Amino acid sequence: MSAADSVAAAVAQLRQSLAAGRLAHGYLVHGPVRTAGCRLLADFLPTLFCQAQDKPCGECAECRRVAAHEHPDILTLEPESKARMITIGEDENEGIRKVVRFISLTPFIGPWKVCVILDADRMNAAAANALLKTLEEPPPASLLFLLAESPQSLPPTVISRCQRLALGAEEGGGDEPWRAPLLEWLRAGPASDPLLQSVRAGQLGAILDAERERVAEAEEEAAKDEGQDKLVIAARVGARYRAVRATLLKALLLWHRDVLLRVLGVETGGFHYAAEAAAQQRQAAGLTPASALADVRRLEKLVQRLDQFPEASESALLGAGLPQRAK
Numbered sequence: 324m325s326a327a328d329s330v331a332a333a334v335a336q337l338r339q340s341l342a343a344g345r346l347a348h349g350y351l352v353h354g355p356v357r358t359a360g361c362r363l364l365a366d367f368l369p370t371l372f373c374q375a376q377d378k379p380c381g382e383c384a385e386c387r388r389v390a391a392h393e394h395p396d397i398l399t400l401e402p403e404s405k406a407r408m409i410t411i412g413e414d415e416n417e418g419i420r421k422v423v424r425f426i427s428l429t430p431f432i433g434p435w436k437v438c439v440i441l442d443a444d445r446m447n448a449a450a451a452n453a454l455l456k457t458l459e460e461p462p463p464a465s466l467l468f469l470l471a472e473s474p475q476s477l478p479p480t481v482i483s484r485c486q487r488l489a490l491g492a493e494e495g496g497g498d499e500p501w502r503a504p505l506l507e508w509l510r511a512g513p514a515s516d517p518l519l520q521s522v523r524a525g526q527l528g529a530i531l532d533a534e535r536e537r538v539a540e541a542e543e544e545a546a547k548d549e550g551q552d553k554l555v556i557a558a559r560v561g562a563r564y565r566a567v568r569a570t571l572l573k574a575l576l577l578w579h580r581d582v583l584l585r586v587l588g589v590e591t592g593g594f595h596y597a598a599e600a601a602a603q604q605r606q607a608a609g610l611t612p613a614s615a616l617a618d619v620r621r622l623e624k625l626v627q628r629l630d631q632f633p634e635a636s637e638s639a640l641l642g643a644g645l646p647q648r649a650k
């Protein structure tokens with residue numbers, strides 16, 4: 324996916340979440356900060372404040388304020404000083420302290436309070452720690468965007484509390500540990516043998532289990548310092564795991580959309596896994612547009628069901644809901 328496509332996809336995702344009332348409080352935008360990252364903000368932020376019916380109109384007073392970087396409900400912080408660090412700040416007018424205070428205030432114009440931290444990976448440990456509290460207990464109607472080129476240098480506790488948006492990444496998405504095994508799994512493709520198909524469901528389940536463990540370890544590690552009780556930790560692990568699972572399933576869905584495009588004979592453009600043309604062509608062979616579309620629909624339904632049912636039914640839902648081939 325090109326950088327421009329990834330920005331458009333991320334903006335569309337944010338608008339969708341906004342419309343569904345499901346915006347996260349914290350977003351970690353991973354990619355080139357001052358190009359793709361700032362483009363994303365310029366495209367999305369007006370949507371939050373625009374007063375027109377069709378948002379963003381680009382013309383109303385609010386849209387113009389956002390575009391001019393003069394909106395009183397948006398605060399942008401970036402590294403200062405020679406060391407180019409983001410610090411906690413001496414007082415409430417500086418650094419992360421300023422962010423924490425700003426975001427806790429009632430919106431001036433509203434309906435949102437937005438803080439943007441550019442080069443968030445330049446936060447020192449004290450700054451990240453101070454921000455963590457806000458990420459854990461975000462004030463209502465608050466939104467935090469952390470933009471970072473190397474998010475891996477942020478503490479895992481911060482990363483785990485943000486939803487990730489990858490920009491300008493290579494096709495196939497970011498660098499999460501599940502990407503490689505998932506790609507391997509996707510290349511093999513759906514099976515017609517029911518036994519093989521259930522083995523595949525099990526393999527996907529194992530990839531997800533590994534992620535759940537990773538999330539649980541990170542949260543437990545974080546909780547050691549914070550003295551949180553077990554229920555709080557479990558709730559956080561659950562929420563974080565479901566977010567990871569949603570990203571993973573989206574990667575799976577995008578693969579099947581690619582296959583559909585290939586069945587339709589599309590040759591260039593719009594592919595999420597452009598480098599996987601050979602494997603996708605193999606899977607596309609023998610499919611009709613209707614059956615390739617059915618795979619996509621099936622996965623969309625699976626994603627919905629997984630959201631509706633408790634985690635305990637996950638493996639059963641995977642077993643029944645993955646694309647498969649007729650014998």
Ligand SMILES: [Zn+2]
Pocket residue numbers: 372373374375379380381382383384385386387
């Ligand atoms: Zn507007």
